[in-house]
Amino acid sequence: MDKARDLGTSPDEVQFRFRDDEPVDHGTVTVDAAIDQSNAAAVRIEPGDDTRLLLPFLDRLALVEVNFPSFGDGRGYSAARILREAGYTGELRAVGDVLIDQLSHMRRCGFDSFAPDKRLDEEDAARAFATWDNVYQRAADARRTIPEQRHEA
Amino acid sequence: MYQYDSYDQAMVDARVEEFRDQARRRLEGKLTEDQFKPLRLMNGLYLQLHAYMLRVAVPYGTLNSQQMEALADIAEKYDRGYGHFTTRQNIQYNWIKLEDAADILADLSRVEMHAIQTSGNCIRNISSDHFAGAAADEVVDPRPYAELLRQWSSFHPEFTYLPRKFKIAVIASEKDRAAMRLHDIGIRIVRRDAGEIGAQFYVGGGMGRTPMIAPLVRDFVPLDQLITYAEACLRVYNRYGRRDNKYKARIKILVHELGAAEYTRQVEEEFAHMLAVGVEPPREELARIATYFADPAFAEGPKTLDRSDPDFALWVDRNTHRHKHDAYVSAVISLKPVGGIPGDATADQMRLVAKLARDYSFDELRVMHTQNLLLPHVRIADLHAVWTALDQAGLGAPNMDTIEDIIACPGLDYCSLANARSIPLAQRISERFAQAGRTEVVGELKLKISGCINACGHHHAGHIGILGVDKKGTENYQLSLGGSEAEDVSLAKITGPGFDEDGVIAAVEKVTDVYLASRTDGERFLDTYRRIGMEPFKEALYG
Amino acid sequence: MKILTGNDLRSGAVTWWNGTGWSLFVDDAVDVGDEAEEILARETAARRVNVPYAIEATIDAAGHVRPAHIKDRVRALGPTVRRDLAVPTADKTGWDWVI
Numbered sequence: 001m002d003k004a005r006d007l008g009t010s011p012d013e014v015q016f017r018f019r020d021d022e023p024v025d026h027g028t029v030t031v032d033a034a035i036d037q038s039n040a041a042a043v044r045i046e047p048g049d050d051t052r053l054l055l056p057f058l059d060r061l062a063l064v065e066v067n068f069p070s071f072g073d074g075r076g077y078s079a080a081r082i083l084r085e086a087g088y089t090g091e092l093r094a095v096g097d098v099l100i101d102q103l104s105h106m107r108r109c110g111f112d113s114f115a116p117d118k119r120l121d122e123e124d125a126a127r128a129f130a131t132w133d134n135v136y137q138r139a140a141d142a143r144r145t146i147p148e149q150r151h152e153a
Numbered sequence: 154m155y156q157y158d159s160y161d162q163a164m165v166d167a168r169v170e171e172f173r174d175q176a177r178r179r180l181e182g183k184l185t186e187d188q189f190k191p192l193r194l195m196n197g198l199y200l201q202l203h204a205y206m207l208r209v210a211v212p213y214g215t216l217n218s219q220q221m222e223a224l225a226d227i228a229e230k231y232d233r234g235y236g237h238f239t240t241r242q243n244i245q246y247n248w249i250k251l252e253d254a255a256d257i258l259a260d261l262s263r264v265e266m267h268a269i270q271t272s273g274n275c276i277r278n279i280s281s282d283h284f285a286g287a288a289a290d291e292v293v294d295p296r297p298y299a300e301l302l303r304q305w306s307s308f309h310p311e312f313t314y315l316p317r318k319f320k321i322a323v324i325a326s327e328k329d330r331a332a333m334r335l336h337d338i339g340i341r342i343v344r345r346d347a348g349e350i351g352a353q354f355y356v357g358g359g360m361g362r363t364p365m366i367a368p369l370v371r372d373f374v375p376l377d378q379l380i381t382y383a384e385a386c387l388r389v390y391n392r393y394g395r396r397d398n399k400y401k402a403r404i405k406i407l408v409h410e411l412g413a414a415e416y417t418r419q420v421e422e423e424f425a426h427m428l429a430v431g432v433e434p435p436r437e438e439l440a441r442i443a444t445y446f447a448d449p450a451f452a453e454g455p456k457t458l459d460r461s462d463p464d465f466a467l468w469v470d471r472n473t474h475r476h477k478h479d480a481y482v483s484a485v486i487s488l489k490p491v492g493g494i495p496g497d498a499t500a501d502q503m504r505l506v507a508k509l510a511r512d513y514s515f516d517e518l519r520v521m522h523t524q525n526l527l528l529p530h531v532r533i534a535d536l537h538a539v540w541t542a543l544d545q546a547g548l549g550a551p552n553m554d555t556i557e558d559i560i561a562c563p564g565l566d567y568c569s570l571a572n573a574r575s576i577p578l579a580q581r582i583s584e585r586f587a588q589a590g591r592t593e594v595v596g597e598l599k600l601k602i603s604g605c606i607n608a609c610g611h612h613h614a615g616h617i618g619i620l621g622v623d624k625k626g627t628e629n630y631q632l633s634l635g636g637s638e639a640e641d642v643s644l645a646k647i648t649g650p651g652f653d654e655d656g657v658i659a660a661v662e663k664v665t666d667v668y669l670a671s672r673t674d675g676e677r678f679l680d681t682y683r684r685i686g687m688e689p690f691k692e693a694l695y696g
Numbered sequence: 697m698k699i700l701t702g703n704d705l706r707s708g709a710v711t712w713w714n715g716t717g718w719s720l721f722v723d724d725a726v727d728v729g730d731e732a733e734e735i736l737a738r739e740t741a742a743r744r745v746n747v748p749y750a751i752e753a754t755i756d757a758a759g760h761v762r763p764a765h766i767k768d769r770v771r772a773l774g775p776t777v778r779r780d781l782a783v784p785t786a787d788k789t790g791w792d793w794v795i
Contacts, residue, residue, distance in 0.1 A: 047396070072191060072274070074314025078391050081311055085430050101175060101192055108310035124178065131171050134160055136304045137380075138432040139311065146160040146304070147434035150441065180706065182743055200747065202771050204708035233781055248781075250707045494777055565767065566775035574795075576777045626766060628795070 007044055008065055009095050009115040016114040016125065018107070024063035024091050034061070044095075051079040058088045066111070068096035077109045084110035084140035103128045110140030154215050154517060155300050155445045157265045164307065165262045168269055172196045173255035180252070195275055195313070197245075197268030198254050202569050205249040208271040209261060213281035213299040213323070214242035214520040216266075218507035221518055223264040225503035231257050236503070238488060238496040240560055240611055241320065242280050242520040243271055247567055269307055274315045276306035276387070280322045282330045283521040286446060287529040289477045292344045295325035297443040298352070298379065301434070302340075305380050312387050316394035317402035319387070320359075331522060332638035334358045334367045335614060337404045338386060343373070351375050356386055356416065357408030360608035364644045365405040368413040370420060378424075381433045385424035389416065449515035454480035454534045467593075468540050468551040473531075480533055484514075486526040486543060487550035487558065491587040492580050495561045496524030505546045513539050524560055525553065556591075556598045556665070557583040560611050564604030564621060565628070571604035573621025573628035578602055581658055586665075595665050598678045601636070614638035616679045617664060618645040619657060630657035634664065634690055635682045646687060649695050663693045697727035697755060700735060701768060702748025710771045710783070711745060712761075718745055721785055722772035725753065725761045760787040769794045 008028035017023065026042035031053060034043040042063035045051055054061070064083060066076040080092055091113050094106050098116040103125060106114070134146050144152075157165070172192075179189040193199075197208040209224065216224075224244055228236050231253050232246040239245055249257070261267055271278055279299040286294040302321060306312070312319070322331045325342035333339035339355035351373040358367030374382045390404045393411075408416045456479050460466040473482040486506060488496050498506075506526055510518045513535045519527035531539055543549040552558050559582065562568065564575030579602055586592045601615030605622075612618030618633040629651040636645030652660050665678070667690050672681045682690070700713035711718035712725040713735060719725070728735060732750040739745045752764040763769050773790050774782040782790075 071188070072314055073396055074274075074312070074316075075392055075396075077311040077314065078388055085426070099188060100178075101171075102314075105308075105310035105313055121183065124174075124183070127174060131167060132308065133163060133167065135310075136164070136307050137309055137434075138430075145434065146164075147438040150158070150160070151435045151437045180743070186747055200703055200708060202767070203710055203774060204703070247775075248708075252706045565770055566777050569767075571767075574776065576775075580777070623766075626764075628766070 008042060008063075009093065013095075013115040014093065014113050015116060015119055016103070016129075018112040019091060021091075023113075026063060028063065028065050045076070045079050047073050047075040049079070051082045054083070055086045058083070058086060058090075061088065062090045063093065064088065064090065065093045065095050065115075068094060068098055071097040071099050071102060077105065080106070080109040080111055081140045100124050100128045104131045108135065108139040108141050108143075154217060155212075155296075155442065161304075162262070162265070165265070165267045165269070168196070168267065168308070169255060169258045169262050172258055176251060176255055191273055191314075193254075194273035195270055196254070196258065197271035198249070198251070199272060200569070201247065202565075202567055204247065205251055205254065206245055206247050206567070207249045207254060207257060207268060208239070208243050208245040209266060209268045210271045210278040211242050211244060211266075211520045212303050213279055213285065213296050214283050214522075215285075215296060216518050216520070217516045218511040218518065220264045220266055221503050221507035221510065223260060223266065225500040225507070227257055227260060228500040228503065230260075235497055235499045237494075237563065238498065238520050238524050238526065240522050240524060240562070240609060241278060242283070242522055243278055244520070247563075272318070273313075274317050274319075275313050276309060276315075276319045276321065279303050279306070280320070280331055280336075280522060282324045282326065283519045283527050284330060284474060284483055284529065285325070286448070287474075287476050287481075287483045288326060288328075289475045290328055291326040291477075292342055293325050293350060294443075294446045295323045295342050297439060297446050298340065298342060298376075299323040300442045300445075301380065301439055302383065305383070305434070312391060315387075315391055316396050317399065317404075319390075319404065321383075327640060329638070329640040329642070332611065332614060334642045335360055335364070335611075335638055336367065338383065339367050345373065349375075352379055352382070354382060354386065356420075357405040357413070359403050359405045360611060360613050361403065362400060362606040362608075363403075363406065364608070364613040365409060366642050366644065367405070368408065370413060370417040376439065377433060377436050378428065379433075381427045382420075382424055384432050385420045385427050388423050388427075389419045393419075449517075449530060451478040451481060451530070452532070454532050456480055456533060458533055458536060464544075464551070465537060465540055468544075468549060469536060471551040471555070472553045473536070476530065478530075481530050482533060482536065484528045484531045484536065484539055485521070485553045486528065486548050487552055488525050488548070489552055489558050489583065490547055490550050491557060492584045494576050495559050495579050498526070502546055502548060505542065506548070509539055509542060523553075523558060525558070552592060554597045554599060555593070556586050556595055556600050558599070559583060560599075560601040560615070562603050562610035564602075564610075568604060570607055571621065572606075572623035573604050573630065575602040575604040575610055575619075575621060578619060578621075578630070578654065578657065581654075582661055585658060585662065591665070594669065596677060598665070599637075600661070611638060612636070613644050614642075615645055616677070616682070617661060619661075622651065624651065628654060630654065632657060632660050632664075632694070634687065635679065637679060641679075648687065648691055660694055664690050667693045697753055697761075698729065698732055698750050699725040699753045699761065699763070700728055700732060700748055700750050701725070701763075701771065702739075702745035705743050705746040708746075712772075713739075713748075720783060722761050722763065722783075723759060723785060723787060758787075760789075762793060766795065
């Protein structure tokens with residue numbers, strides 16, 4: 001096992017994925033390393049990292065992992081939205097203490113891949129992803145919000 | 154008032170089923186208590202001293218008679234026949250079973266109510282001026298903006314695991330009747346000289362263990378950027394609010410540590426970015442919501458009344474508030490009977506209040522942050538009938554803003570965080586002043602009691618504040634003076650060493666003695682305190 | 697003595713470990729000595745109790761158990777301001793020592 005692999009999750013650990021392309025199988029590097037190394041294609045964001053430091057390098061990134069060391073720390077939701085708002089289209093993977101009841105919100109913030117520490121019950125997770133038929137506010141997904149639907153011509 | 158459309162109803166119904174599923178997984182052992190706790194809290198369900206407690210949202214304090222009747226039914230069907238109205242215009246039930254909770258949420262949803270985000274580290278129920286839509290002095294009715302914020306903040310995907318809870322208040326007058334600057338975000342809707350309406354944003358206020366008055370961060374946000382600006386304020390907080398120490402995690406600490414100028418700079422930067430991204434709902438949405446808050450059909454009528462009954466006249470003077478239509482007033486229903494539990498109402502009382510709202514107030518009711526209820530639009534011609542019905546039900550106490558109108562948190566009688574009891578103090582103080590006939594003599598005096606440092610009883614903002622602490626296993630009470638939650642906002646200062654229960658009641662009497670001996674014409678307790686300072690009060694207490 | 701208390705997971709009711717199960721009555725509480733951790737772990741895992749903890753208590757000559765901390769005494773009896781809702785207990789003197 002190479003050193004970089006220690007930091008990232010492997011495709012095998014990804015339980016849910018909403019992309020058609022091949023899973024990225026690179027080890028990830030830290031945000032600091034990604035800025036220094038011009039060839040890094042996969043990066044891992046920790047809660048205290050400033051996601052905006054990555055924005056100049058989005059073109060060469062194919063995988064961004066956002067780590068949730070504890071499910072109650074919600075900084076990763078902002079990190080995900082910031083990346084999507086800046087036009088990042090690569091894989092955005094939520095890793096760590098990812099629980100059933102956070103899946104739908106994470107999806108809305110732009111995550112399209114999930115590698116929870118503990119595998120989640122498939123049936124409960126499917127229900128969680130489908131919780132909201134509609135949504136009130138804009139986020140990183142392309143869903144028409146309720147206010148927008150109300151005023152469609 | 155606002156009515157759900159099929160979208161709103163579907164959202165609330167989906168939430169009920171989501172919670173039903175979460176409770177099932179908890180009971181089946183698929184969720185640990187640590188995992189379940191934030192989920193139940195985001196549905197208002199606490200585990201308190203004696204049972205689960207359910208806090209039901211009353212958005213910006215407005216409800217109709219059918220909703221109040223549903224609250225009464227819940228009190229009887231699932232609880233012990235009563236509920237407790239809170240300082241954030243909500244109602245909570247003290248004896249709830251986890252296995253009933255989803256059914257209660259379903260009952261609430263049938264009358265367009267819910268318990269969404271009444272706890273947890275998320276954006277809480279939006280509070281507002283209890284006189285909204287009725288007050289003579291408001292720029293506009295603030296509730297459409299509160300409703301817009303309610304919808305935006307409901308199930309917000311980015312802001313559900315904030316560093317700490319987040320409370321927003323919206324007002325639209327110079328007078329502050331919602332403790333606006335003691336909220337995480339306080340919004341005041343203002344009109345510029347040119348007639349344009351916008352929002353002032355105050356950010357980083359709060360009570361708790363480190364009370365702070367929110368500084369102004371933006372003096373005018375155009376209405377079609379309201380949500381965008383709120384989103385920017387929240388994003389800066391979510392990214393940079395402290396998560397290493399729960400006691401330093403509120404936004405007030407972030408604003409304080411960064412300084413208001415630097416926080417504002419960061420918000421403005423994020424705001425510019427957000428404007429480019431485009432998160433504001435369509436402008437027509439605010440217009441749609443506003444139609445629900447159009448004035449009811451006010452009719453002309455008598456503007457004076459028969460004051461020959463002195464009890465009635467006193468109630469009118471104390472408990473009614475000037476209305477924007479001069480044939481109407483807003484009438485406060487005191488939930489502070491002498492010797493009673495502040496904010497508690499029985500199911501029967503709720504039903505009576507609902508009936509009065511239907512008969513006399515265009516079917517509208519309000520919950521006040523002072524833990525009272527309000528009929529916002531009562532014809533002056535109907536006041537005597539309203540008062541007679543209230544008085545017969547034990548709801549006619551003429552004591553708004555007097556020393557009997559005490560705000561008290563549930564304290565150690567109910568709350569698992571409390572260090573001391575609050576309610577018995579409130580009961581004894583109101584009895585003491587009522588029996589001595591001193592309530593009216595003392596006049597406006599806002600006394601607020603918290604049973605722990607979290608300050609749910611707003612003691613920092615009391616003209617007189619009392620904080621219960623644990624002193625080697627016994628209850629002890631710190632007295633403070635000079636706070637205000639109103640437009641003349643200030644934080645109370647501690648007088649000195651604490652007292653036991655009897656001692657703090659005697660101390661309250663002593664400070665009112667000092668006030669009565671020192672006041673000049675027309676001065677309230679707070680005015681006298683501000684003029685003469687702490688020393689004379691200290692001297693009387695400890696000299 | 698050391699006793700165990702918690703809340704029932706389903707109903708939320710305050711409960712006390714009586715040696716074989718969880719009782720609504722504080723007077724049923726038994727001294728668990730040094731077995732507290734083991735019982736707490738087992739009972740929590742079985743979801744027979746929610747967020748239980750061990751506390752100090754004394755027992756009087758009549759057999760009434762009195763938790764050492766004021767908070768647990770209030771839990772044992774009910775809100776002092778709503779004595780009509782109190783937990784029914786054999787100890788008629790309960791309100792004399794709760795505070």
